[in-house]
Amino acid sequence: MTGPGQNPNGPGAGLPPVPSIPLTDETARDVAGEQSVGGLVKDVMTQVSTLLRAEIELAKIEVGAEVKKALRGSVFFILALTIVCFSLFFLFFAIAELLADLGLYRSASFGIVWVAMLVTAGLFGFLGYRKVRRLRAPERTIETIKDTAAALRHPGEHS
Template sequence: MRAEVELAKSEVTKEVKKGIKGSVFFIIALTVVLYSSFFFFFALAELIADLGVVRSGAFAIVFGFMLVVAAVFTLLGIRKLKSLRAPERTISSVKDTAAALTHRGDRQS
């Protein structure tokens, strides 16, 4: 029984670490979006003030680039989180043990 508990603990710890790594990508994406919002508003202000001067276009390009970076990190986070899976060996082992204990109890009756 101790071996099964250790196996479960090991598998759950491994999956939690994967989940944390995946969520880091979402945090990075959120940070990039928050910082890029500054460029968006700055570019919008330049666009309104200058009515199409190249400088405002440059700020808009920077904003677009930062959104692409955020999208890449979001996709990396999704990919990492999709790799999470149930602790199959533990589930199988617990089912086997439960079945063995059930049959063992039937024999004593």
């Protein structure tokens, strides 16, 4: 569900709304009834505070999304470790069956199973690596912080 004027497929799609500073046009009446310097400073501090809270909220949202991706990717590492632990049973079983002989040595057959499980663990480890490799820095937050810093350094310029 999106609000009026919001693109449901845009960069903020699916993210909760964050506080923002309302942008309005100045009218002649507003300019004529200018506030005192103290009132202006108060307004600026309120807007900076709102901006900083919005930046922090955006960072929380982006970092939270990346943590969820990392957790999903770590499942593959856990699966790989579990398979390696279970495959040790087959290694020891193959050593115990070393003396058995049924056409093909039983130890060789259990050794083949052990190698197959290691290959499977390697596959799950590779899939986990691919998931974790996709993690990215919170680029939108970094970009907006840079824009905010630039605006505070050069308050009269517009980009």
